[in-house]
């Protein structure tokens with residue numbers, strides 16, 4: 001059966017292991033500061049079978065070390081190579097597509113450090129900037145907007161890309177703070193130019209970066225997340241099988257009104273059901289443990 005025939009609102013579970021597993025983090029692997037039920041044994045089982053696991057985040061204000069530290073603290077030790085955020089995708093995208101470009105990142109330190117380590121040239125001189133990178137930057141100020149404006153509008157040289165399209169970053173208790181979309185909006189607003197490239201979810205650029213890093217085809221991997229319009233949309237656009245797990249944003253009733261083209265192959269109430277029933281059986285797992 002073709003993967004795409006399986007779009008389902010029901011509880012069908014995967015009947016095989018995939019070569020690569022791509023996971024959203026918040027609402028999928030952990031919620032706030034706790035691992036979700038079954039997440040630890042699920043990841044351990046996938047690794048035990050020699051399959052690759054990659055965790056994804058749109059947040060460019062954290063370095064990979066921050067994720068390593070958090071996952072390790074929660075009991076899921078993970079090397080940097082298994083984590084991809086928009087610091088990684090922005091850097092990889094530039095190395096693959098514009099290795100000789102001079103860029104101006106409107107960003108916090110982790111992106112600047114990664115670009116510098118990758119040998120990407122950075123400049124604050126508008127007449128020599130080829131690409132302005134709008135990011136989630138809590139140090140954003142008028143001077144940075146002026147440099148972007150001069151590079152794009154006055155010199156008609158630079159174009160705009162963004163690390164991620166998120167409007168705001170949610171905080172516990174229903175608050176939040178402006179994310180990269182606010183910076184994109186400011187630059188688009190004054191230059192009249194639209195942002196050309198997004199390297200965060202749901203852009204397929206993010207999955208393409210991962211496929212290249214893993215050396216795996218989209219069809220041999222599976223994407224799991226808690227949001228239809230980010231992880232699941234991105235996977236479907238890239239031809240990667242996808243799974244929504246109902247432990248975060250998406251609720252079972254949300255799926256009832258969705259057209260079939262928005263639905264993932266699998267819908268799971270807990271993340272360890274990604275592991276095929278045969279392996280559950282041989283491992284002696286039940287839903288009451290893990």
Ligand SMILES: [Mg+2]
Pocket residue numbers: 024025026027028225226227248
């Ligand atoms: Mg999530």
